[in-house]
Amino acid sequence: MARTHREGAEYALAVSQATQQLQSLEEAGDWPLSERLKAFFFMLLDAVEAQALVAEPSSPAVAFRRDASGWFSPFQEALRAALPEVGSGPSVHGVNRWLASLAPNRAAVAEVMVQLIQASLTDTSDERQRSAALADRVLTVLASAWSTPLPAQLLDVLRYSVEAGYVPVDRWPLFRQFFDSTPVSGKESGKESGRPSSERPGTTDAG
Numbered sequence: 001m002a003r004t005h006r007e008g009a010e011y012a013l014a015v016s017q018a019t020q021q022l023q024s025l026e027e028a029g030d031w032p033l034s035e036r037l038k039a040f041f042f043m044l045l046d047a048v049e050a051q052a053l054v055a056e057p058s059s060p061a062v063a064f065r066r067d068a069s070g071w072f073s074p075f076q077e078a079l080r081a082a083l084p085e086v087g088s089g090p091s092v093h094g095v096n097r098w099l100a101s102l103a104p105n106r107a108a109v110a111e112v113m114v115q116l117i118q119a120s121l122t123d124t125s126d127e128r129q130r131s132a133a134l135a136d137r138v139l140t141v142l143a144s145a146w147s148t149p150l151p152a153q154l155l156d157v158l159r160y161s162v163e164a165g166y167v168p169v170d171r172w173p174l175f176r177q178f179f180d181s182t183p184v185s186g187k188e189s190g191k192e193s194g195r196p197s198s199e200r201p202g203t204t205d206a207g
Contacts, residue, residue, distance in 0.1 A: 008067030011075035014047035019082050033087060034143035040086045041113060041139055045120055048075075052121065061121035069114050071107075079113060080106040087146055100146055109142060 021043045022028055028036055048068065052060030055067060068075035084101045099105060116135045123131035 009074040011048060011051055011064075011068035011073070012078035014044060014051055015075065015078035015082050017047045018044035019085065022086065032143070033147045034140050036086060037139045037143050038136065041116065041135060044113070045117055048117055049121060061118060064121055065118060069118060071111075076110055076114065079110040083109055093147075112138060112142065
């Protein structure tokens with residue numbers, strides 16, 4: 001009888017194993033995000049393959065696809081939950097970490113990793129050179145998108161525009177609360193750097 005995705009819960013342990021392996025490397029905390037993501041992926045691949053070989057010694061790719069690749073499988077659920085921790089680090093700004101923690105973004109990255117695992121398990125090239133090269137390139141692109149400073153820079157511009165009076169959305173409680181709780185990168189705003197309000201564009205002296 002074919003097993004359901006829910007019955008493949010043991011694959012979720014592969015995620016825990018890979019996460020713990022990454023955490024055990026003290027230097028990994030200082031790695032660029034691309035290196036952290038690649039290390040995690042290949043640790044995860046090894047753990048997944050070991051489990052799939054137990055289930056189907058002659059066809060681990062079939063076992064993984066059947067028992068763990070599904071959208072609602074325990075494996076994917078565990079992978080989505082682990083990604084924010086894997087993606088944390090000095091090269092990733094707080095705004096990016098927040099964006100990466102959103103469910104749709106975690107789901108997209110997890111699905112990409114699932115497809116890369118499937119490709120690796122079916123790769124018949126020498127030492128899986130083709131799938132390893134594919135994973136390297138795809139994960140590099142993901143890491144680049146994940147760690148780009150653009151979201152933080154856009155937030156800085158919007159914050160400055162609000163505080164300078166150009167965009168009066170600070171009158172809306174929802175936006176005010178968001179700006180007060182979200183870290184900025186690069187140069188601080190005039191208000192935070194202690195610059196008098198009279199020196200900021202768009203303001204005048206009270207007298």
